[in-house]
Amino acid sequence: MTPVLLLSAEKESAQVTDWAARIGWVVGLALFVALVYWLMREGWKWRGTLQGDLLELPTTPDETGPERLTMSGRYHGSTTAGQWLDRIVAHGLGTRSRAELTLTDAGLDVVRPGASDFFVPAAQLREARLDKGIAGKVLTEGGLLVVTWEHGDKLIDSGFRSDHAAEHNEWVEAINSMIETNSREGAER
Numbered sequence: 001m002t003p004v005l006l007l008s009a010e011k012e013s014a015q016v017t018d019w020a021a022r023i024g025w026v027v028g029l030a031l032f033v034a035l036v037y038w039l040m041r042e043g044w045k046w047r048g049t050l051q052g053d054l055l056e057l058p059t060t061p062d063e064t065g066p067e068r069l070t071m072s073g074r075y076h077g078s079t080t081a082g083q084w085l086d087r088i089v090a091h092g093l094g095t096r097s098r099a100e101l102t103l104t105d106a107g108l109d110v111v112r113p114g115a116s117d118f119f120v121p122a123a124q125l126r127e128a129r130l131d132k133g134i135a136g137k138v139l140t141e142g143g144l145l146v147v148t149w150e151h152g153d154k155l156i157d158s159g160f161r162s163d164h165a166a167e168h169n170e171w172v173e174a175i176n177s178m179i180e181t182n183s184r185e186g187a188e189r
Helices: 003-010 019-050 165-188
Strands: 067-080 097-104 107-111 118-121 125-131 144-151 154-162
Touching: 067 165, 097 165, 125 165, 144 165, 154 165
Parallel strands: none
Antiparallel strands: 067 097, 067 154, 097 107, 107 118, 125 144, 144 154
């Protein structure tokens, strides 16, 4: 036999696809992804249950005074102060969203479309600084405005990113100046 005939005689037809095995793998993978998603959701709810002692968030008072600053941007979440990975999820503080911030003499008003709004009274503001990250969000150095505030007996860091990052320095100066003024007035009383 010639070599060409030997090669053609050894050729076989292609394997038939085993559809049952493929479908089984796809279904198994989909079930695994669903299980992981469900476990993540249960963990989020459990974290909220553990933080159930967190008081209700203050709402904006009827009279806040004139606006000092306004900013539109994103709210990236809140953590226990000084622990940038300890996310607070109770009362919707863990939900990322768009945000409109307004600083007045009465405090910091955070309006979040699609999420819970909250208000930080001026007397409870503790510090404002530029940072590079908060739970689940890391930016370049100074890319995040972090406001530390007291809520009940807990200190909270809340992270915001303006649509115009150049505004961050002005916000840090205004909030820290407001805190210093309030602490001086409190000491004089």
